[in-house]
Amino acid sequence: MSQVLVGVFDSFEQADQALEQLTQTGIARSNMEVHANNQTAHELTEETRVERSAAHTEESASYKIGRFFGHLFGGGEHPAEVGHYQEAVRRGGAILTVIVLDEPQMIAVRSALHEAGAVDIEERVAQWKNTGYEGYDPSAAQYSADDTAAERKSFAVVRESLEVGKREIQTGGVRVYSRATETPVSEAVTLREEHATIEQRPVDRIATVEDLKAASVEVRETAEHAVVAKTAHVVEEVTVGKEASERTETINETLRGTEVEVERVEGVPSGLPGDQADSLPVTRP
Template identity: 60%
Template sequence: MTQAIVGVFDSFDEANRAVERLERAGIARTDIQVHGRDSSAATYDTAAVADRRPEGEGVLASIEHFFSNLFGSNDRPEEIGHYHEAVRRGSALVTVEVANEAQADLVRAELNDAGAVDIDERVAQWKSSGYAGYDPSAREYTADEVAAERKAFPVVREDLSVGKREVQTGGVRVYSRATATPVSETVNLREEHAAIERRPVDRPATAADLKEGFVEIRETTEQPVVSKTARVVEEVVVGKEATERTETIADTVRGTEVEVERVRGEDGTLRPPSTPTKPI
C-alpha cells in the first residue's frame, strides 16, 4: 500500500538538499515533491508532477492539492493543518510516496539526517505564542517575520584542551682533550768505582813478586730509564634519563547562558510556557 512521508525543513534550499540525499539513496525523483518558497518567492515542484498542479497555483494551494489527493476533503488528520502552517511561516515540505515499510524507514532516516525539524516540537513553540490551529485566511509570513521567529541565541561553552609540546631547556656537551701534566719521581742510582790503595810494606821479595801481570777493574754506574704505560682510570658515559611530573593547569573558560523571561500581555497576565526549558 502506497503511503506518504512528509519532512519539514526551515528553508527551500535545505529541502532541495534533502531531495538530493533521497535520490542518492535510490528514491525515484518522480516520487518526490517539494513545496515551499525559494529565494525568489517562486513555487518549486518536480518536473514529473508539475502537470498535476493548475497553472499559477500558489504554494499553499499546491500543498492543499497534494493532501486532498491523499485524504480527500473530510476527516483529515490534525497534522495536515500543521504542515500548512509550517509553509505559511516560511518552511518547505518534502513529500515522498513510498511503496512499502522498508522504503518508508529509509526515507525517514534520510530526511532526519538531512535536518528535518520535529513538527511536534515546532507546533509546541507556536502554541506558546498563541497558535490555536491553521487558519487558511491568514497571510503568509514575510522574510523579516520568518527571520524574527527563528532568531537563535547561541549557548556557548569553551572547552579547555591541555596538550604538551617538547621544548629545549639546555643540555651538556662533552669534550675529550689530550692533557700534559708535569710529574717527578725519585730513584736511587748505584755507581761502582775502582778503588786504588797504596800501603807501605817491608818484607823480602819472592819469585811471585817478580812476575809481571795485570788486573782490570770495570767501573759501573746506574742511569735512570724512563718508560710510560697508559691506563684507563675512568669512563664518562654520556646519555639521557627521563623523569615525569604532573602539573595542574588552571585557566578560565568562557561561555554564554540564555535566560528566558516571560513578559506580560495586554491584560497584565503572564502565560506559563508550554514546555519547560532545559539547561544544556
C-alpha cells in the same frame, strides 16, 4: 502496504518546495498534501493561491490535520504527535504529508524531506515546553508573522574549547672534545755506583815465595743510570648520550562563552484589546 510520512517545516514555502521536489522524483501529487494556516497561504503569489485555494483557504489547517489523521486512525484517540503537528501549524509552520507505497519509497521520501529542511518535531516540542507549552489548545490564536519571527529568533550559545598541544624547542646541549695534553712531572730515583778503592799500608815481614810471584787483579767499577719509559693507561671514559624525562605542567586558562536564559512571560489578561489582535477566524465547511 502504504504508510504516511509527515514532514514538519518552518514555512509554507519550504513545505511547498519539498512537495515540488518529491513530484519530480515520481511521487504522485495526489498522495501529498501541505497543511498550513490561512494567513501563511494568503501570503503566496496569486498564481499559487488560485492553484491551491480550494485545499488551503476554505478551512483551518488545524481542522484539516485533525480530519486527515482521523481518517488515518479511525474514530479512536489520536496520538499526541497529531496535536504537535497542529501546534506547529498554529505557530506559523507547515506540514507535508506523503503517502508512500513501499519500503524503498519510504526511505527515499524520508531522505528527501530531511534534505528539504524538515525539522525534528520532538526537538521542537522540547523547545516549546521550555516556554510553557503543555499540549495543543484548539482555542489558542494563530501566530502572527511577528509572533513567529520573535519565537524563531536564534541566540548563539558559544563555548570556547581548550586545546593543549606540545612543541619541541632547543634548550641547549653539550659538546665534548678530546685533545692531547702535556704535564711536566718530577720523579726521584736512587742510583747506585761502585768505585775501585786502593789502600796502601806499610808492613815489615819476610817475603815468601808467593810474595815473589807476579800477579794482577782487575776491579771493575759500575754505576746505575736512570732509564725513562712511558706507558699510556686509560684511567677514565666519558660517554656522551641523552636521557629523557617527563614532567606534568598544569595549564590555567579562562574559557569564554555565552548562555541563553529562557524567561517565562505572562500573557495579556483576557478582555484587553491585545487579546483580539492575534486571533484569526476559523471557518469550517
